[in-house]
Structures are given as C-alpha cells and as structure tokens.
Amino acid sequence: MAASLASTPTPHLGVVIVTYNAADVIADCLRALQAATDVVLHVVVVDNASSDQTNAVVRDTIGPTLLSPAQAGAAGIALIKAGVNGGFAAGVNLGLARLARAPEIDRFWLLNPDCITQPDTPRTLAMYRQDDPQIGLIAHRVVYADNPEMIQIDGGTIDRRTGITHNINQFADRTAPVPKESQIEFVTGASLIATRAFYETAGPMAEEYFLYYEEVDWALRRGPLRIAYCPEAVVLHKAGSAIGSQRMGSVASPFSQYFKHRARAMFLRKNFPPGLIGGMFWSLAKAGQLVLQGHGPEARALLRGYFGLAPPASVLAALSPEARERIGR
Known part of the structure; x- marks a missing residue:
C-alpha cells in the first residue's frame, strides 16, 4: 500500500469504514484496499457492536498487520470497537476524529464495507486536483457490483419541496457522460471523499439521523467549499446488502x-x-x-x-x- 512513483510524492489517504453485521462483505472490501498501489492508506474500521462475525473476519483478513485502536492514525488497518450501535454518523465521527490526529492526512474517504475498489482508485482520489484548496467534497462514479456496467450514483441532488434525494445518472450505462459539478449537491456516504478543509469547516456529521441523510446534511455545511467530481475513479457497490436499501427491481425493506x-x-x-x-x-x-x-x-x-x-x-x-x-x- 505504500509503493511510490518517482515523479510525484506518495499521497496519504485516511479511510473510515463503519461496519454493522458486515461479515459477509468486509473481507472483499479490505482485500481490495490491501491491493491499492502508490498510496499510503490509514484505514480505520469502526464496528458498531456487530452481533455476527464481523470483527473476527476483519482480524482474519488483515492478520498480523492489524493495528490497535491507539494506532488508528498510523498507516495500515485499525479496528475500533464502538461498543454500541450509535448509527452511521456516530461511527464515522469516531473514525474521523482518530484519523484527523495525523497531520499528513489531508483527505478522508468514507467507504461502505460492501464497496470494492480497483488498485489505482485510492491514489486517484487522493491526488485528484490536490492543488485546489476550494474543494470540500469529491464525488465519483459508483456502479452496482452485480452489474458493473450500470451506474448507481454520480453524486446526488435534493428536492427541497419534498426532501427526496435523487441519484444522478442512476441506472444509466457506465459509459454515460459525467455530470457537471454544479449539478451535484451531495456525495453518497457509500463512497465519499472529504478534504481536511471541509472537515474543519463542517465539523462532524450530525448523529441524530442514525441512518440516511447524514451525508446530505453534511454537504450543506460546506460553506464556500465546492463539490468536485473525479471522472477517473469508479467504485463497485453491493447496494442494499447491509440494511435492505432499494436495489433495481426491488423494494426497500x-x-x-x-x-x-x-x-x-x-x-x-x-x-x-x-x-x-x-x-x-x-x-x-x-x-x-x-x-x-x-x-x-x-x-x-x-x-x-x-x-x-x-x-x-x-x-x-x-x-x-x-x-x-x-x-x-
């Protein structure tokens, strides 16, 4: 995870993965991150009191390289047991607080445990428009893992008349044109890049939601910072695997x-x-x-x-x- 390119310095990227009964998907997610190239990853898995074998799977997947919670800001993978299920935002906030202690980390990646990335994706997201201090959040293409040629979301929009959110380009072919950055009003919490500038401006996620809309609310607190779109990054998402969210051809639980x-x-x-x-x-x-x-x-x-x-x-x-x-x- 820490090999470097001769032309540019190796970037650091903090990753927060919040798990709850994710034993069936977390191994694939972590193995994909372990295969990342030309980037230094600081991964924190925050477990929200899973009742299944999630913690054991994390330990078995990482093996002797697993870091202790006290080392959560270090390069590698740390497991933090939250002790209670405080919801998605509570887990995210615990992970971000740990990673923010490492000054070399300038970007934080919120990643669902049912997401899979390609080896070059973490570096791509860590380096994208790194010289632009006005970027707060970075969206990118998320596709369905069971149908990788179909887009799940390219960033989202908000209908202020009803509160309904819409996934840009959902169900479109993967070759569809990328959206204009001015269209994007929030980035899906399934795979979201937040800069340190954004975290310092917006603060932690609002925990009262428990599930859903945390990232939508968070995006509204970005102040003068912008949402960017990285067209080179694509993440596969096993949508609905954790809590029964809607998938194509199905109704949400x-x-x-x-x-x-x-x-x-x-x-x-x-x-x-x-x-x-x-x-x-x-x-x-x-x-x-x-x-x-x-x-x-x-x-x-x-x-x-x-x-x-x-x-x-x-x-x-x-x-x-x-x-x-x-x-x-």
Whole structure:
C-alpha cells in the first residue's frame, strides 16, 4: 500500500469504514484496499457492536498487520470497537476524529464495507486536483457490483419541496457522460471523499439521523467549499446488502423505509421547513403506491418514519437496546 512513483510524492489517504453485521462483505472490501498501489492508506474500521462475525473476519483478513485502536492514525488497518450501535454518523465521527490526529492526512474517504475498489482508485482520489484548496467534497462514479456496467450514483441532488434525494445518472450505462459539478449537491456516504478543509469547516456529521441523510446534511455545511467530481475513479457497490436499501427491481425493506423517511422529515425540519408539507403529500402518495403493489409492511414503515412514530415491531426487534435509546424508543 505504500509503493511510490518517482515523479510525484506518495499521497496519504485516511479511510473510515463503519461496519454493522458486515461479515459477509468486509473481507472483499479490505482485500481490495490491501491491493491499492502508490498510496499510503490509514484505514480505520469502526464496528458498531456487530452481533455476527464481523470483527473476527476483519482480524482474519488483515492478520498480523492489524493495528490497535491507539494506532488508528498510523498507516495500515485499525479496528475500533464502538461498543454500541450509535448509527452511521456516530461511527464515522469516531473514525474521523482518530484519523484527523495525523497531520499528513489531508483527505478522508468514507467507504461502505460492501464497496470494492480497483488498485489505482485510492491514489486517484487522493491526488485528484490536490492543488485546489476550494474543494470540500469529491464525488465519483459508483456502479452496482452485480452489474458493473450500470451506474448507481454520480453524486446526488435534493428536492427541497419534498426532501427526496435523487441519484444522478442512476441506472444509466457506465459509459454515460459525467455530470457537471454544479449539478451535484451531495456525495453518497457509500463512497465519499472529504478534504481536511471541509472537515474543519463542517465539523462532524450530525448523529441524530442514525441512518440516511447524514451525508446530505453534511454537504450543506460546506460553506464556500465546492463539490468536485473525479471522472477517473469508479467504485463497485453491493447496494442494499447491509440494511435492505432499494436495489433495481426491488423494494426497500421496512427497516430501510422507516429510517430513510424518518431521516427525511428530520432533514426537512432542520434545513427546509416549508418542504414538510410537500414531503407529507409525497409520503402519503408513495405509501399508497406501495400498498397497491402489495407492499403493506413497507408502506406502514414509511409513514411511521416520516410522521415520527415508533418503528414497526419488526424494525424495533432488529435494534439493540442502545440503538433504541439513540432514536428515543
């Protein structure tokens, strides 16, 4: 991970991977990072109290090179056990705080454990427009791992009337033209580059969302910094593997529906209060559509989330006591 090129100095890149019951995907993610070339990676795996074999898989995959939490700012891979499932942002913030202590790290990569990268991608992202101090976030092409020729997201946009977010170029062919940077309003938390300048401007992610919309909210706090797009970087994402998010040809799980639309209402209330009315009508219409399609549990979860009601019993059962406390249940 630390080989250098003669023409340019070897860049350092901090990587935060938040895991929760990711035993089936984390090994592939870490092996891909271990194969990275011409870059020094400082990887922190923050585990949100997984109940499966995630921690054992991380240790087995890394072997003797695994660093201790105290060495989290060092080059290599460290495992930090959060102890509780505080949600995605809480895990991210723990990892970023550790990495930020290393002054040689100027860029931080938030990467889902179900993502796979090519060997040259980390260096590409670490070096892209490195001389531009106005860059806060860097988007890039994320494609579906089970169909690498299909785009999942090229960056996202926000409908302030409803709080609905849209994936730019979703389901388009991988050869589609890249978006204009001025179109991009946020970068997916599945694979996101944040500069140190952005982290110092925006601060840590908002932890009250628990799941979804953290990165959307974060992007709005970038101040004068811009969102850039790196056309050379492509990341494969096994979308929906962790919490049942929507995939092509499928409906998001009740768990995903509840937390996504709960977070959408929170996001609107915080950033665009007038959109709560439009968001309500959108939610009612979408729930009706789901019911007509035979997805009653998903519809109920969506509405309970948006209107701030307790999660359905099936969703609540999937949460630890600590996670329930985090969301006020």
